[in-house]
Amino acid sequence: IPGRKFFVGGNWKCNGTRDSIKKLVEELNKSVTPEEYLDKRKRKHIIPARINKDYCEVVVTPPFVYIPQVVASIKQEYQVAGQNCWINKGGAFTGETSADMLLDVGCKWVILGHSERRSIIGESDAMIATKTAYALSLGLGVMACIGESIHARETGKTNEVCFGQMQAYLNELKDPKQWAKVVVAYEPVWAIGTGKTATPEQAQDVHAAVRGWLSENVNPKVAEDTRIIYGGSANAANCKALAKMPDIDGFLVGGAALKGEDFTVICMAS
Numbered sequence: 001i002p003g004r005k006f007f008v009g010g011n012w013k014c015n016g017t018r019d020s021i022k023k024l025v026e027e028l029n030k031s032v033t034p035e036e037y038l039d040k041r042k043r044k045h046i047i048p049a050r051i052n053k054d055y056c057e058v059v060v061t062p063p064f065v066y067i068p069q070v071v072a073s074i075k076q077e078y079q080v081a082g083q084n085c086w087i088n089k090g091g092a093f094t095g096e097t098s099a100d101m102l103l104d105v106g107c108k109w110v111i112l113g114h115s116e117r118r119s120i121i122g123e124s125d126a127m128i129a130t131k132t133a134y135a136l137s138l139g140l141g142v143m144a145c146i147g148e149s150i151h152a153r154e155t156g157k158t159n160e161v162c163f164g165q166m167q168a169y170l171n172e173l174k175d176p177k178q179w180a181k182v183v184v185a186y187e188p189v190w191a192i193g194t195g196k197t198a199t200p201e202q203a204q205d206v207h208a209a210v211r212g213w214l215s216e217n218v219n220p221k222v223a224e225d226t227r228i229i230y231g232g233s234a235n236a237a238n239c240k241a242l243a244k245m246p247d248i249d250g251f252l253v254g255g256a257a258l259k260g261e262d263f264t265v266i267c268m269a270s
């Protein structure tokens, strides 16, 4: 049984006000986190063996300007992440935020390669990989996103596209040890924000293929240890069926992460 700890990221995207974020954090602070659930009830019999004692890692990702507010107010069971960062150290890069700054304000993670940044902002595979290597070099964890368009899926190119995106990351991650702080987020573009979720079987097929790719192209140990999480209209109703699949190690959640109770249910899905 692999020892991969379940991982759930909440991507708040470009949403919120000081007030709405205060309310969301209050909701999250009130809800029982997976760790507390495990401690308080000791319900070992309903906890699948693969996550037996470590349960789940939960990360929330506010817009940059609200990060200090969230770091200061959210309870310590939740980690905080940035939604993006600059490719290298700071300097004369107007409008950018460096990985160093994210660390400085208390972030432990960053989302990189999200499809909205690829398609709307035009970030390239190479740029995303450069950011990834830099963020990892500072000790930040990276939720490294991949995923195919509807056109790629309909033309049978899902694996080809995902493997190409994985190869771009690998081009910058020369040392297999760097993968220890990478969580791969498989997010089919056609499922993000659309209410259309991949079926558990569709997601499992890609997760297993990506794990196979890691085994062949990095090494079997990295393949076994790397969390591969699913994103794309995951919600409180569909998370359990997805989480049952052997290669789905958690979720990256957009819309449902803005609702405290739903997000908590998703964190408990394993």
Ligand code: PEP
Pocket: 011, 187, 191, 192, 193, 194, 195, 231, 232, 233, 234, 252, 253, 254, 255, 256
């Ligand atoms: C996302 O933006 O990473 C995402 C998965 O969004 P949603 O859950 O809203 O589809």
